[in-house]
Amino acid sequence: MAHSKPEPMQVVKQRRDATLNALVQGVPYIQFLDITFDRRGDELTGVLNFDEKLIGNPFLPAIHGGVTAAFLEVTALISLSWFHLWPLIENGELTPEDVEGGNMPAFPKTIDLTVDYLRSGLPRDAYARAYISRAGRRYASVRVEAWQDNHDKLFAQASGHFLMPELKTE
Amino acid sequence: MVSLQQAQQVGLPFWRAQAHKETKPMHKVQAMTDKTKIAAQFIQAIPHAKALGLQLTHIGHGEAEIIMPYNEALIGDPKTGVIHGGAVSAMMDTCAGAAVMSHPAAPGGTATIDLRIDYMRAATPGQAITTKAECYHITRSVAFVRATATDEDTDRPVATASGAFTVEKR
Numbered sequence: 001m002a003h004s005k006p007e008p009m010q011v012v013k014q015r016r017d018a019t020l021n022a023l024v025q026g027v028p029y030i031q032f033l034d035i036t037f038d039r040r041g042d043e044l045t046g047v048l049n050f051d052e053k054l055i056g057n058p059f060l061p062a063i064h065g066g067v068t069a070a071f072l073e074v075t076a077l078i079s080l081s082w083f084h085l086w087p088l089i090e091n092g093e094l095t096p097e098d099v100e101g102g103n104m105p106a107f108p109k110t111i112d113l114t115v116d117y118l119r120s121g122l123p124r125d126a127y128a129r130a131y132i133s134r135a136g137r138r139y140a141s142v143r144v145e146a147w148q149d150n151h152d153k154l155f156a157q158a159s160g161h162f163l164m165p166e167l168k169t170e
Numbered sequence: 171m172v173s174l175q176q177a178q179q180v181g182l183p184f185w186r187a188q189a190h191k192e193t194k195p196m197h198k199v200q201a202m203t204d205k206t207k208i209a210a211q212f213i214q215a216i217p218h219a220k221a222l223g224l225q226l227t228h229i230g231h232g233e234a235e236i237i238m239p240y241n242e243a244l245i246g247d248p249k250t251g252v253i254h255g256g257a258v259s260a261m262m263d264t265c266a267g268a269a270v271m272s273h274p275a276a277p278g279g280t281a282t283i284d285l286r287i288d289y290m291r292a293a294t295p296g297q298a299i300t301t302k303a304e305c306y307h308i309t310r311s312v313a314f315v316r317a318t319a320t321d322e323d324t325d326r327p328v329a330t331a332s333g334a335f336t337v338e339k340r
Contacts, residue, residue, distance in 0.1 A: 028245040029254035032221075053221040056264075057279075064218035065267070065282040066260025073256045102249060110255045114286040 018096030046075035046128040063121030079130035106165040113160035232273035232305035251295035269303040278338035285333035
């Protein structure tokens with residue numbers, strides 16, 4: 001097949017979104033915090049949907065520092081998995097049904113995470129994006145930033161190391 | 171983090187209770203009930219600590235201990251039932267902040283400046299996680315804290331953390 005017709009855009013989008021949703025919705029803790037992901041091509045933005053139960057200081061009020069750390073970690077893990085699995089999603093080796101059925105490679109494991117708290121998290125939605133500094137065969141180094149109203153005014157940033165799973169579907 | 175003054179406003183005077191205990195020794199049982207009550211109130215005042223089901227079991231003199239019972243909503247790996255690292259981070263941040271606020275040289279509240287978490291192993295599914303934090307040094311403006319999390323196998327840490335916290339003036 002020298003010139004196969006490109007797949008219709010809707011088919012491509014549907015496959016990518018379904019795989020991402022299956023990845024995110026399969027983790028109870030991500031549902032507990034109500035973190036969702038916006039996707040544009042292969043770029044992901046984590047969204048921490050605000051809820052009263054995320055508050056750490058009811059008098060300011062402010063988002064709990066632990067929630068901020070968890071949000072940064074979840075964004076790093078999902079982004080890392082996403083980029084790790086992207087080639088398999090694109091060539092059709094990994095289908096949304098595989099992920100939903102639990103037939104997918106394991107998540108990377110966090111080795112360490114260092115969080116800088118730059119300003120207090122306001123009681124509203126927050127966003128985060130992960131930048132993979134290096135993804136080796138075994139280890140990955142990731143930087144994550146989180147903001148609220150203005151992307152230039154980060155309220156937290158983190159840098160962490162992750163142990164990569166072996167890339168093969170079971 | 172809830173500041174001490176703020177905590178006092180809603181009836182969490184653990185700072186005053188501590189001083190009171192030293193100047194005027196109370197009946198042991200009475201002191202114990204007070205301490206448990208204060209600890210419970212401290213957690214009740216932090217919505218996210220409540221959401222995680224955290225139980226403050228010890229606080230005072232720059233040390234704190236918090237237990238997080240096993241909860242399926244906090245699972246990070248649905249295949250194994252292992253608790254998500256983010257939930258462990260959140261409890262460690264809470265415990266470290268509590269340790270700072272209980273230090274005799276920390277008059278006001280506190281906020282996390284930075285927190286580094288190292289993950290040693292997965293917590294055993296079905297077991298509660300216990301974090302002990304110690305504020306080992308404090309200046310007029312910064313408190314330095316170490317924390318360790320374990321499950322029932324207390325010889326092998328699940329995670330350790332070290333962080334810097336603000337010391338707010340009264």
